[in-house]
Amino acid sequence: MFCVKSSYTYMTRTYYSRPVGSPSSGFRSQSWSRASPASTVSYKRTVNVPVSRAHSNIESADFSLNGEYTRASEKEQLQGLNDRFAVYIDKVHFLEQHNQQLEAEIQALRERQVSRTQLGDAYDQELRELRLALEQVHREKAQVHLDSERLEEDIQRLRDRFEDEARLREDTEHVEAWFTNRYAKLTEAAEQNKDAIKSARDEIAEYRRQLQSKTVELESVRGTRDSLERQLNDIEDRHNSDLASLQETIHQLDNELKSTKWEMARHLREYQDLLNVKMALDIEIAAYR
Structure with missing residues (x-):
């Protein structure tokens, strides 16, 4: 029985012991044993080959452009894709090396003709299993190449979007420069108008002082109010x-x-109250007279 696993395991076979492979091929040990020359040869072999297939979800990645998509995240995505691509390349190299080892083992099995009558069926079965494993390796290698091509396409698309982001960032910098220049001009205009604003504020302060002093007569206060309103309108x-x-x-x-x-209205009300008090006092004084 031939098994391909994603973790390192051991390979055993009956009849006699012999070392096969290297650490990079995924084999740990291999042994043979036989109960008797006439007995039916049975063996079990477990091969460690890291052939777990990584399923790519690149197509589902969100490459939408928004205000939250930064240059750092783009570089991280590019680095991640490059790392995954390197993993695929290493896996291809590993599968190629393992393929060569399987072919070498098949060749070694073909060259060994010891006890053909006793071991023929066992070798044929093992050869079939090795061929199946070799076909599986070829299929996985083809899948790895396909995944690599898709990954290269994804990397190219990300690079194109990165270039678009760079152009957009450059346009944004131009717009920011224009707004900065415009802001500088507006600031200069505001500085030039500060004297006029100060003069207007001084005039308003003077009007306040005039309004506070206008508590003698109601008609005079009303006239002053109208005058101030006209002056304020003229200033505006x-x-x-x-x-x-x-x-x-x-x-x-x-x-x-x-x-x-x-x-001013408050002063008018105060003046009216004072006038009412004055009239009441005049009436009271007249009554005493």
């Missing part, structure tokens, strides 16, 4: 073209204007 119209890229600052100015209006 005058700076709209220059502050197009500074909308956030304008938004802040609008918020400050709303705060000013709210504060």
Whole structure:
């Protein structure tokens, strides 16, 4: 009985002992024994040949391009494919060496003609088993070559995608350079408009101080409010073209204007309350008179 296994085992045969093979061929030991010259020769042989077939799942690998696909992962995949390809090449070399050893053993068996009448059937059976093993080795070798070709195709596809990624990365760098230049120009424009913004803020601060001091008469406060609103509108119209890229600052100015209006309304309410108190006091004084 001839067995091919994926792990190292032992090979035994009856009749007599003899060494066969080398460590690289997968054989550990081989022995022969015979009960009697006239007895039927029976033997068992177990050959260690690492012929387990690695099934490739390359076609199912996800090569989709996205923001998470980095150069390091591409290099790792290329390295992994190259390592697997090297394993396939080593396996082909191993199978070729094992094939040569099997052929040498078949040749040795053919050359041995000791006790042909007693060992003929045993040798024929062994030769058939060796031929079957040799055919299996040839089939596995062909499969390994096929897997190697597929692996080479996968490596080439990955290289093509790697080149596409490199071109895309180069285009991205150009776009980033353009945006950097654009940002620098916008920053320069913002620096140039800082004086205008400071002047506008100073004017708003002055208007706040004016509003805080306008607590004498209601009509005067209303007139001042209208004047300030017109002035603020004029300022906004005058700076709209220059502050197009500074909308956030304008938004802040609008918020400050709303705060000013709210504060002015508060002062108006306080003034109205004071006026009501004054009128009540005048009425009370008039009553005492």
